[in-house]
Amino acid sequence: MKFQWWHGALIAGFILALLSPLASSSPDGLERVAEDKGFIGAAREFWYELIPDYTMPGIGNEALATIISGVFGTAILFGIGYGIAKALKAKSET
Amino acid sequence: MHIPDGFISAPVAVGGVVVAAGAVACAVKVTNRGLGEKQVPLMGVLAAFIFAAQMLNFPVAGGTSGHFMGAALAAILLGPWAGLLIMTCVLLVQCLVFQDGGLLALGANVFNMGIVGCFLGYYIYQGVTLLMGNKRVVVLVAGGIAGWAAIVVAALFCALELGISGTVPLHVVLPAMGGVHALIGIGEGLITAAVLALVLATRPDLMRLGSQRA
Numbered sequence: 310m311k312f313q314w315w316h317g318a319l320i321a322g323f324i325l326a327l328l329s330p331l332a333s334s335s336p337d338g339l340e341r342v343a344e345d346k347g348f349i350g351a352a353r354e355f356w357y358e359l360i361p362d363y364t365m366p367g368i369g370n371e372a373l374a375t376i377i378s379g380v381f382g383t384a385i386l387f388g389i390g391y392g393i394a395k396a397l398k399a400k401s402e403t
Numbered sequence: 404m405h406i407p408d409g410f411i412s413a414p415v416a417v418g419g420v421v422v423a424a425g426a427v428a429c430a431v432k433v434t435n436r437g438l439g440e441k442q443v444p445l446m447g448v449l450a451a452f453i454f455a456a457q458m459l460n461f462p463v464a465g466g467t468s469g470h471f472m473g474a475a476l477a478a479i480l481l482g483p484w485a486g487l488l489i490m491t492c493v494l495l496v497q498c499l500v501f502q503d504g505g506l507l508a509l510g511a512n513v514f515n516m517g518i519v520g521c522f523l524g525y526y527i528y529q530g531v532t533l534l535m536g537n538k539r540v541v542v543l544v545a546g547g548i549a550g551w552a553a554i555v556v557a558a559l560f561c562a563l564e565l566g567i568s569g570t571v572p573l574h575v576v577l578p579a580m581g582g583v584h585a586l587i588g589i590g591e592g593l594i595t596a597a598v599l600a601l602v603l604a605t606r607p608d609l610m611r612l613g614s615q616r617a
Contacts, residue, residue, distance in 0.1 A: 314606050315444035322448060325455035333460040333468035338558060338583040339404040341467040346579060348571045353409035355502040363458055363501055379458050382496060386454040389492045391447030394485075397431065398438040 319387060326379030329363065330372035404472075404561050404584070405497065406512055408505030412568035419510030419564070426518050427491050433484040442481060445609060449477050450489045452598075454496065461590050469587025472516055475524025475553040476595045479546055480602070480609065483525040490517035511564050515557040524553035539603055542610070543596040550595030551588035558584035 336344060343349040360366065360378045368374035411419075438446075453473035460468035473493070478486035494512050497503040504512045531545035562580035566573030602609050 313444070314609075315448050317605075318448040319451060322451040322455045325452070325459060329455070329458040332458055332470075333462040335460070335462060335466050335468040337404065337460060337468050337470060338463075338580065338587050339406065339561065341465075341583060342562075342576060342579045343410070346571050346575055348410070348565075351409045351570055352407040353505070355408075355506070358502055359500050361502045363503070375458075378501070379455060382458075382501065383451045383455045385500070386493060386496055387447045387451035389496065390450030390489060391443060393488060393492065394438055394443040394446035397435050398440075398443055400435050 322383050322387070323380060326383045327376055329379040330375045404515065404558055404580075405494075405504030406508040406515075406561060406564070408507045410505070410568070410570055411508055411511055411564050412570075413507075415564050415568045416507045416511060419508070419512075419514045421510070423491075423510040423513035423518065426487060427513070430484040430487045430491075434482075434488060437482070438485070441609060442485065445481060446485060446489060449473075449480065450492050453477065453489065454493050456594065457493070457497070463583070463586045463590070467583060467586075469584070469590055471594050472520055472550075472554045472557065472591055474516055474520025474557070475528065475546070475549040475591070476598055478521040478525035479528045479549065479595075479599065483521040486521035486525065487513075487517045490521060511561075515560045515564075519560050520553040520557045523556050524549040527552050539600075542603065543600055546599040547592035547596040549592075551585075551592035554588045554591045555581060555584045558587075 340349065363375055363378045364371060365374040365378040365381070368377060456471040456473060458470070460470045463469050474486060474490050477489045481489070491513050494504060494509065494516060498506060498509050528545045528549040531548060532541055535541040535545070558580040559577065562576040563573065565571050565576050
């Protein structure tokens with residue numbers, strides 16, 4: 310299979326996922342406002358957990374657990390985005 | 404700014420679900436008619452890229468971080484309806500698989516970051532390039548402004564939902580959310596412009612407008 314432009318773009322996405330342990334762990338904009346204005350306690354936990362906090366469970370090394378969850382999420386989103394577009398395109402041709 | 408469950412009231416959450424579901428159904432219909440050969444892999448890589456980029460929180464002032472949203476970028480490259488589909492996929496996976504953003508709040512999150520982000524970003528970009536022409540520098544500046552405005556206005560809608568829900572007074576949360584996201588938006592604008600620069604340099608044919616008006 311010939312190397313296409315989007316292979317490069319997909320690789321760039323995976324490289325970003327590999328960099329995920331470098332992300333700032335400070336609260337994000339909404340969390341910061343919720344803490345400052347005193348409503349962070351209103352947040353309710355999920356009733357189930359698959360990969361909470363972008364950390365793949367069962368992996369001791371936290372950076373590695375973050376990378377694996379990032380690569381996993383990036384891969385599924387490529388699959389879903391590509392799949393939906395493919396399905397919609399097929400419909401538009403018939 | 405993924406709203407967790409508990410931050411917004413049931414009526415606001417239900418309202419968000421209804422509006423989001425209607426918009427996504429419409430997006431499926433519209434996108435159905437206009438997808439070309441190149442858009443298929445582009446939708447896949449954009450969904451993947453936006454998910455990965457959203458994990459990379461960058462620090463902004465005072466122990467706060469922000470992350471890329473990507474709605475304006477997706478809408479500029481693929482149009483607002485396909486952009487909305489991409490954002491919905493990202494938010495759905497983040498919610499169901501990564502427990503980021505509440506399940507009941509999913510509609511509100513799709514509304515803020517998908518509908519508001521994509522359409523506002525798209526029309527600001529369109530407006531600026533229409534007025535100023537389609538030169539490279541204009542495209543990059545328009546993309547930057549669109550990215551900044553998309554995340555700031557999405558944050559203001561998020562604040563509005565929190566205010567209507569009675570979680571926090573509107574006059575308190577509106578300036579707070581606007582202020583923080585005006586800073587985070589600088590990152591959003593820079594990343595949006597940088598990706599557009601990369602697309603222009605490597606595959607200018609992928610730019611919707613660039614290809615149509617060049």
